[in-house]
Amino acid sequence: MTKTQEPAVLPDQPTRLETDGPNAVGRMLGLLGDEWTLLIVQQSLRGIRRYGQLMDALPISNSTLTSRLAMLTREGMLERHVYQDKPVRAEYRPTPRTRSLWPVLLAIWEWERHWVPDHAERLPSMHHDTCDADFAPVLGCRSCGRPVAAREIEAEWGPSGSWPRSVPEAATRRRSDAEAVGGQSGLFPDTMTIFGNRWSSALLGAAFRGLSRFHEFESALGAPPTLVAERLKAFVAIGVLEPVESLGRADWVQYRLTEKGRAFFPVVATSLHWAEQWFHAPEGPALLQTHRTCGQDYVPFFACDRCGEPLAAADISIVPAGTAATTPDEESR
Template sequence: MMHPPDRPSVLGAGGDNAIAFAIGVAADEWTLLILRHALQNGTRRVHDWQAVLPVSTAVLTSRLRRMTEVGIFVPVGPGHDPNAVEYHLSRRGTALWPIIVSIWAWEATWADGQAERLPAMRHRGCGELFAPLLGCGTCGRPVPPREVTGEFGPSGSWPRTAPNTTMRRRSSGSASLGPGFFPQSRALIGNRWSAAMLGAAYLGARRFSEFQRRLSAPATVIADRLRTFRDLGVLEVSGDPDRSDRSTYRLTDKGRAFFPVVMSAIEWGQRWFLAPEGPALVFHHRGADHAFSVLLLCSACSAPLAGREIEAV
């Protein structure tokens, strides 16, 4: 099914909700890397992506085809010659900029071992270097992750949100990417189970049995992701570290700092994929008695950010 690039898609009742679509799009490391260069550098052609990414033609064209189907890119040019086609970001695709900017900032602050120096970000609005701050779209104030609460809405449930067999896809050749391509972010959301596991942690899952019950994932998958998150320092373990079923897992400061990435992905999904029953997740600004929506603010001038006002330096 082709999704219109410049207006929201209406989903079928009772099927995959907006979060499942957001995971399906964003939780793929090649997709994240393709988006990074499209948004940051204006990359539009197959050979230009291949000049900066160690990606095969088959993998790249597969991802571009999928991203076109969900309305992120609009191909322009002769269809018979893939090398001559330009993939232009649609409004839906351009709206993904908060995810990439949030990953960029988190990696620069929290990820060790970057082989590639991440450029700083300058806000054209004030002319200063900055880091994006998570703010509340209702009141405009900066909001720490602990002040945001969430619950399932009318179209929300774990079966409709968590990845299923048909949605999962292995990322071909990802091991060859090396440490310079957003390595820790790829480990956190670069595949669908990881993204769903991280979302479950933000919604309060603390024990192995809670992750398994909510996601209906194989025990080996849960154990592997918990081990990865612990090794990355986004979850800390109390109890018996050698017995995952007897341990409690809690987000660290590093894990909570990734919250803007996850919230930006959810916000994008719920903006562009509408279930007839209503939203999948509803968020509130704790203590402020109003709804929460994502607003990224400039740390230098406190003004709301827009993608076109951000430049790499």
């Protein structure tokens, strides 16, 4: 006998958000701004279904894994499926909203591989089966098909957009902001400095939107000055922002995105797209993005840098260092 536990939300349909509540961006950051959640999602997309397998695959404690699986089930990201009654054994299957996260994980993988040198050797290669080559993903615009850079995308708030509504509510009440800095497992170190803190991701979003001065960050985010100072310092430390003194005004330091900072844009673009796909505010989208070059709505996609074809989850294999290609999860095809 098998049975499936009903999650609180329908996993294959967008969540309807409350009027004036957290918007799609806030909900996405609350969910994905957690290293363990990202790691469990990553394992799930590779076909890992069972508790014991997850314990083997990740440097995670029992209590943390139990709480994350409960949260992911409640949020409609995993479906708990009992496959044996005595004793009870369950597996956790990725739902469509989890399956559609693969571009975000691909973007994180590419960025960490390129910009976090100590980390690069621990990451597997990715193989594009269509052209039979190891590849890097290239971010493009689905409307015109061309590659895009961060500066070509114009973003403005949509009907449900504002800074206060975009700051995440934690999906799990688990730790202070200070503990989250730099990640816990060390598997996505720099990504977690940006993503794993409720103010960091908002601050990076502000930098992408052209804000550069301390007081601009402070007033846009409505964050306490000490927090803004601490987050700016952390971003400068990992080389995502650089301080630039304005001519003759030592007190007017500007913080500009570095090349490494701008290269994080594919993670931002794909995670924002996922957010708007799965979380619908009654007022409308949180963010409206336009590709300046073609003038159309910006929808991200990834192409293969070797053959130029659009990438699909089904055509990507993970190649662990020193071994032959293995095919990821059949079901995520």
